[in-house]
Amino acid sequence: MLSEPSAVTVRATLPVVGAAIGEITERFYAGLFAAHPELLRDLFNRGNQAAGTQRQALAGSIAAFATHLVEHPDERPDAMLSRIAHKHASLGVAPEQYGVVHEHLFAAIVEVLGDAVTAEVAAAWDEVYWLMANALIAIEKRLYEENADDGSLRPWVVTGRVEETEDVASFRIRPADGAPLPDFRAGQYVSVGVELPDGARQIRQYSLSGAPGAPERRISVKRVRADEGTGAPCPEGEVSGHLHAHVREGSVLEVSAPYGDLVLDDTDAPLLIASAGIGVTPMIAMLEQLTLAGHKAPVTVVHADRSPAEHALRAEHERLAGELPDAETHFWYERPEPGHPAERTGPADLSDVTVRPGTHAYLCGPLPFMRAVRTQLLAKGVPARDIHYEVFGPDLWLARG
Structure with missing residues (x-):
């Protein structure tokens, strides 16, 4: 994908760019919003900007994409690109906006790195940017077409x-x-x-x-x-x-039209559906779909919350799991009701939860919860390719390594 001369340059400069990417993205957003205040007012999440989480997510995605290009030159990180493209499509992002982003991102790179940005370095990172941007534009175009959507709300x-x-x-x-x-x-x-x-x-x-x-x-x-x-x-x-x-x-x-790539595979494999807090919402939809489809394979339902009173859709959660022929539920609460099992108090812990061979797992909730559950599933032999997740807000998984 990446030309060999550019691959050599990106590989050599990736440590320098990676070390400065946080400052680059901060300068980028400052310049972008100074020139286009309507983007902050009407498109970008002002809360994420104030918290700095959007900058972290952008920095992580750029660094991850560039690293993938040089380490796996014959592959494209489609999972990462798909997640970004679905979010962009849900916001109505248009192809011409990538040119605006390019202008301000490269201005920030030059501002931060100065003379280190030679013509050769600029050309190599320009290639990285447009490989990522054009891939996203193509995926977003396909998503709009599939939804018969013009990107408007x-x-x-x-x-x-x-x-x-x-x-x-x-x-x-x-x-x-x-x-x-x-x-x-x-x-x-x-x-x-x-x-x-x-x-x-x-x-x-x-x-x-x-x-x-x-x-x-x-x-x-x-x-x-x-x-x-x-x-x-x-x-x-x-x-x-x-x-x-x-x-x-x-x-x-x-x-908007519906988007998102955390969707159930068409499979008869055992499933593990794990959520925490408001991450229960897509899992309720999945469980309802499984009951309507007459899913017969085992389903393990995991949820963690602060208390039963704060467990949104709890009765529906229990009912839908109960309608499946081979399902078990495991709810953890930080502040449980009297009589709640002691081993289900505190953070979710899958140590004594049976995870069947061939399990496909779906996770949604705060990032620390998903990291912990994913680590436990990997230790139980679930392949990384069979663990799917959804992040509410900017995807900080890549930004935090």
Whole structure:
């Protein structure tokens, strides 16, 4: 993929660029938003920008992509690219925006690295950028075509609201124009756009928490408190707070087509479906899909939460697992009810959980939870290729190694 001269240059300069990538991405976003303030107001997540998590995710993805190019020249990191492309498509990212990003990213590289950016170095990293950008553009084009989508959000009306817990509310929604519901796969999400009091139009992604085929769609939204969300410090959630405070039956939301690559494989293999906190939402959709499909193979359901009262959709979680012919549930709580098993108190620990040969695992929740569960599954012999995950917010998995 990467030309040999560029591969030699990238390999030689990767340590220097990698060491400076955090500063480069910080300068990049500062320059981008100074030139295009509408992008911060109406496209980028202002909370992630304030917390610095988006910079970390961008730095991690660039470094990971470049490293992959030089270490595996005949392969493309499609899993990473697919996850990014689905998120971009849900936001309506257009091909021409990659040129804007290129302009400000390379200005930041020159600003940070100075004379080290020779013509040869600039050309090599330019090739890296456009290999990644063009791959994303192609994947996003295919996603738009598959969804018959032009990338815009459309009005959906809220037909019902349910308070699941003190901090989680579910909203049932339908297209405001009466159009047929777009199809989706269990585990996918939609983008939801709202106009905030300062005039900003902010967009967030929320998993669809019901199976395809229902007469309506449902999203379940956790109100993000300060220092919650991705495991990194973050401000109060602007959009989740707005939805909780202002959206009721009859409200209209701007909603995207469904996207996301954490979807169930068409397999009869044993499954392990693990979640923590609000990461339960795509797993509820998966369990409902499995029950409707008459899935016969073993299913292990794992969930970790602060307390039973904070376990959103808990009754539905238990019911759906109970409707499967060969399923077992394991719930861990930091503050359990009286009588809860002592060995299920605290963080999820799979030590005494049977993981059958051939298991495919699906994980969703805070990054530390998913890292811990993945490590335990690998130790139990589950191949890395059979462990799939979804991160709410910027994907910091690569950024943290």
